[in-house]
Amino acid sequence: MSLFGITVSFLKRRIIQPVANLLKQGMTPHKLAVTVAMGTVVGVVPAIGITTVMGTALAARFRLNIAATVLISYLMQPLQIILIIPFARLGIFIFGLQELRFSLNEITAMFKEDWLNALNLIWKANLAAVASWALLAVPVGFVLYLLVLPLLIRFMPKQVQA
Template identity: 35%
Template sequence: MNAPVQHESLWHRWVVKPVVAQLKQGTTPSKIAQAIAFGVAAGVFPLLGTTTVLGLALGVWLKLNQPVLQVFLQLVYPVQLATILLFMRAGESLFGAEHVPLSIPMMMERFFADPMQFLADFGMIGLYGVVVWLLLAPLLIALVYFISRPFVEKLHKHIRFPHHDT
């Protein structure tokens, strides 16, 4: 008897399916969870336009699963937008720097108008944000890894592998 046709959710199509595909190709749940964790951490890096390259570099260096890493890196883009100014403000506080008026639209406008002047005006605050990210990233990676691993292991147990008895 055939089950009724169900429309798959975007979560299933864009997240679960790629993870299942990688598990079916032999990637371990632990390696998938590592890729998820580093993808999330790289995805919230506080410099716009740098996360894909950062994720690629981390993935190559650490031999992480690129498809999964990139999916989760892209998935957290709204979180990056929501936290970018928080990283920079925390950096100002950490370094005792003067408060610089910031907004994402203003910064993008200034960047595209004159990239070199943008770097002169905002380079240090960007660096402050990166330092805060560097301090928090290991905690974020560990947190996401330990949260995602049981879910990936559970998913792995429910996969039917061709030519296997498991």
């Protein structure tokens, strides 16, 4: 089997089929749109390791499909890693913190010079990243909901929309 065939098989088995199964569980377009928006927003929180707990808690609170919310947040993990530094830079800018260089050489030099100060700077940058994410989470989630809902209404099977 070719690499393309293996990739297509993997995507069908791990992404397309689970999402299709979620659509068959009787979720309304509104609930699924909220689930997609919330899973996406939670999935890009710039704090590695809390997406499962946060997604589960929010899905339970709003009576959404927990498995769907967590699945979507897991699918967002590559984007989460890509967005950590932009969120940190935005938070540093918003809160007027000391600029932090993000290259490996500069971080290594900071740790060699004063490791406690380096940890302090990285901790503050991480908090600033989470704060900037929190400022953007609700508006971005709302926009995602508004973008996804018409698509789901149009393309979901009619019997599921009842």
